[in-house]
Amino acid sequence: MRPLAGSYLPEFFHEDHSLPKPSWSKDMRLLFDQFMKKCEDGSWIHLPSYNYTLFQRSQDISAFIHAYLPTASKLINEEKLLQAKIFTRNFEDGLGFEYVMFYNDVEKRVVCVFEGGPYLQGMPGCLHGGAIATMIDATVGTSAMIAEGIVMTANLNINFKRPVPLCSVVLINSQLDKIEGRKLFISCNVQSVDEKTLYTEATSLFIKLDPEKQV
């Protein structure tokens, strides 16, 4: 199985959704600019973000699933796979998940600047806990993928300490703590832009998938 070359992809797959949009708030734009500045000396890297997976072309997805997830593959409708999109990149601009991630290789950190839009409401005026969990999973998951390639979340432990105001910008800071064999331990917190409010803390365990195993 070879990785998907960009030339196979329809034009819309090439769009990087983590670049500034008119719907972004001032805070979001400001933090984006600050991190882009940090990228200038190479210490941080801006991570592009698309609405498809690496193996989007149907036969690549099928090959991937058969190789890594043979048990699941028996229940998956291959035709529907053609419509598959990344969960967090499916809302109209400004209504759902707006985010951009940056990576620091020396510190093994991924930082996500995240603004949860009005369609992500849970309690009135607050971001839904599932939306926070999703973005934590995406951030620590990105960290795990950068470190070890094809991984899955085995455990995600979240303490919600303060409600996140809807449509506010938060910083999700993740840290790769250790790797033991196939296990990656990554911790994470969610803070307000001024770093005065700690909204959420989380720990996670990712497992590097082993194609020899029948998961």
Ligand SMILES: CCCCCCCCCCCCCC(=O)SCCNC(=O)CCNC(=O)[C@H](O)C(C)(C)COP(=O)(O)OP(=O)(O)OC[C@H]1O[C@@H](n2cnc3c(N)ncnc32)[C@H](O)[C@@H]1OP(=O)(O)O
């Ligand atoms: C540039 C990058 C861009 C990236 C863009 C996209 C980013 C998007 C990111 C989105 C991210 C979204 C991501 C998602 O949404 S992933 C979707 C949610 N996750 C799942 O569906 C996973 C379901 N679980 C499984 O498939 C299996 O259980 C896995 C594969 C995880 C492990 O099954 P496998 O058979 O392979 O492993 P093993 O049983 O031999 O265990 C191996 C070791 O691990 C230890 N262990 C296992 N489980 C647990 C546990 N729960 N707590 C504590 N420990 C646990 C175990 O004791 C053993 O330890 P040891 O005995 O060796 O010491």
